[in-house]
Structures are given as C-alpha cells and as structure tokens.
Amino acid sequence: ERSLLGLKDLSRSEIESILDRAAYWEAQQEKVVPVLSSSFVANMFFENSTRTRFSFEMAEKRLGAQVLNFAAAASSVEKGESIYDTVKTLESMGIDAGVIRLKPAGVLEELASKLSVPLINAGDGNNEHPTQALLDLFTMKRKFGTLQGLTVSIIGDISHSRVARSDLWALRKFGAEVKFCAPQNMVAPDLEPYAAYVSMEEALKSDVVMMLRVQLERHETGMFKSAEEYRAQYGLTEERAARLSKHTLIMHPAPVNRNVEIDDAVVECEQSAIFTQMSNGVPVRMAVMERALR
Numbered sequence: 498e499r500s501l502l503g504l505k506d507l508s509r510s511e512i513e514s515i516l517d518r519a520a521y522w523e524a525q526q527e528k529v530v531p532v533l534s535s536s537f538v539a540n541m542f543f544e545n546s547t548r549t550r551f552s553f554e555m556a557e558k559r560l561g562a563q564v565l566n567f568a569a570a571a572s573s574v575e576k577g578e579s580i581y582d583t584v585k586t587l588e589s590m591g592i593d594a595g596v597i598r599l600k601p602a603g604v605l606e607e608l609a610s611k612l613s614v615p616l617i618n619a620g621d622g623n624n625e626h627p628t629q630a631l632l633d634l635f636t637m638k639r640k641f642g643t644l645q646g647l648t649v650s651i652i653g654d655i656s657h658s659r660v661a662r663s664d665l666w667a668l669r670k671f672g673a674e675v676k677f678c679a680p681q682n683m684v685a686p687d688l689e690p691y692a693a694y695v696s697m698e699e700a701l702k703s704d705v706v707m708m709l710r711v712q713l714e715r716h717e718t719g720m721f722k723s724a725e726e727y728r729a730q731y732g733l734t735e736e737r738a739a740r741l742s743k744h745t746l747i748m749h750p751a752p753v754n755r756n757v758e759i760d761d762a763v764v765e766c767e768q769s770a771i772f773t774q775m776s777n778g779v780p781v782r783m784a785v786m787e788r789a790l791r
C-alpha cells in the first residue's frame with residue numbers, strides 16, 4: 498500500500514520505518530537528492546493550508562519530483578466540478594501520486610478506492626492528518642529518545658481536530674498515554690474510550706503539552722463566546738507555562754491563535770517545539786513521498 502490515508506490502520510513498524518527514513522533525510526546534507534525526478538506529484542488542496550502545502554512541495558522538490566499545484570479556488574471546482582472528477586482528471590493526465598486536503602471527512606477512502614494513483618492525506622475534515630502526527634512523533638522522539646511511556650496532553654478543540662485523532666492513534670501504538678483536556682462543547686464523544694479527559698492542572702503535568710487551535714471556521718455560531726474566557730480557562734498562558742516542568746515540551750500544529758490557546762510569549766519560548774515541528778515536517782514528508790513513489 499503506497500497511499501497514506503491515516504495512521505489508525507497503519508502498523509507500528511510501518512510508522513517506525515517512515516520515522517527512520519525521515520531521520521535519514523533530516524541528516525542528509527544535500528538539499529536536493531533527485532530520486533523522484535521522473536515522478537509527477539499533484540498537491541490538491543480543497544481547503545486552505547500554509548504549512549502542509551508548502552512542506553509537501555519542499556519535500557517533493559528536495560527529492561527532485563515534478564510538482565503540480567492545484568488550488569480549488571482557481572480551478573473548475575468553482576464551476577461545480579466534483580472532487581472525484583478533479584482528481585480523476587489529474588490522474589488521466591499522468592500524475593504518479595496525489596497529496597490531497599479535503600474539507601469533509603469520509604470522502605477520501607472512497608476516492609482512493611476508485612483511483613489507482615497513491616493518495617496522501619494532507620488532512621481530511623476532522624478525521625485524520627497523518628503527516629502532522631508523524632512529524633509530531635518525530636519531534637517527540639527527538640526530544641525524549643522514545644515514545645514508550647510518554648504522557649501527552651492534547652488540549653483544546655478536540656472535536657474538530659484531525660491532528661488529535663491521528664496523534665492519538667499513532668501514540669497508542671507506541672505505548673504513550675494520551676490525555677485530553679477540553680471545554681464541554683469541544684469534546685469528541687467518539688474518542689472517549691481511548692483517552693481520559695483531565696483538568697487543565699492535570700494536563701499540564703504531562704511530558705508533552707500539545708495545544709490545539711480553536712477552529713473558529715468549523716464552529717457553529719455561538720459555540721465560541723469569548724477569546725478571553727477561553728484563554729483564562731484553557732490557554733497556555735505565560736503564567737501556566739512558567740509552572741510547567743522544565744522537561745515538558747510545548748507543541749502546537751499551527752496556525753496559532755496567539756493569545757487565545759497559547760500566549761504570544763510562549764509560542765517561541767525555549768520549551769516550545771512549534772517551529773521545530775514545522776522544520777521536521779519536511780524530512781517526514783520526504784519519507785512519505787518516497788514511500789509512495791519508489
């Protein structure tokens with residue numbers, strides 16, 4: 498299987514081999530190693546992105562792939578063309594793999610079953626964001642040496658978070674303990690059997706404190722009342738960050754709502770891995786593209 502639709506059904510050894518290969522690419526001195534120069538990759542983003550879109554493009558170009566970028570807003574999707582017809586069109590033209598981000602959950606699997614090119618999930622609704630979780634695991638492993646026994650608190654908008662889901666599925670395979678902390682209207686009932694909800698005080702005791710963005714664009718009107726209130730109850734404020742154990746790693750998939758889920762001064766503090774996560778996204782996605790195409 499060369500597609501990467503999610504981590505829930507990917508084995509621990511498959512994940513380990515991607516992380517090992519990412520370490521190889523991270524250590525590579527040459528910026529461009531053109532092992533994929535005869536492969537055409539389409540980055541198909543039906544939902545906005547900065548990090549995922551550009552780090553895939555960076556990864557693909559570092560491997561010498563021929564890159565086609567597709568943005569839904571500038572395409573015939575605007576005339577009503579379906580996602581399937583769009584991807585089938587690119588497949589007909591001869592792409593060798595597609596990186597795809599979708600607004601709705603539950604579409605990707607069917608799409609992959611109808612197409613023959615490998616598809617890489619770059620985030621589908623609130624279902625999965627596998628390459629984000631892979632880069633998160635890579636970052637944690639770098640810091641702690643192992644994932645076994647690690648405690649990871651994921652704090653905030655769990656219900657809308659594909660990052661929380663992918664991290665949860667992957668971390669469980671490695672013997673890490675995931676805890677959630679969220680306001681009542683942001684809990685995910687489907688995940689309750691897999692991770693306990695704890696208080697903010699308790700959540701801050703973990704080895705990793707992962708803050709999530711409040712996904713305002715996915716909230717129904719009235720669900721999110723006040724940024725100040727959210728920050729006071731669930732934000733990683735400077736005061737809370739100062740009370741963290743010195744070994745605790747602060748993470749956030751970004752984009753960040755500064756001074757809502759995390760204070761401005763904490764984003765780039767010494768314990769924060771937020772921009773390291775972004776750096777690590779490139780070698781991780783190199784490993785994923787190589788797996789899809791070689």
Ligand code: CP
Pocket residue numbers: 545546547548549550620629750751752
């Ligand atoms: N973390 C993440 O997926 O960011 P983008 O939405 O900018 O890709």
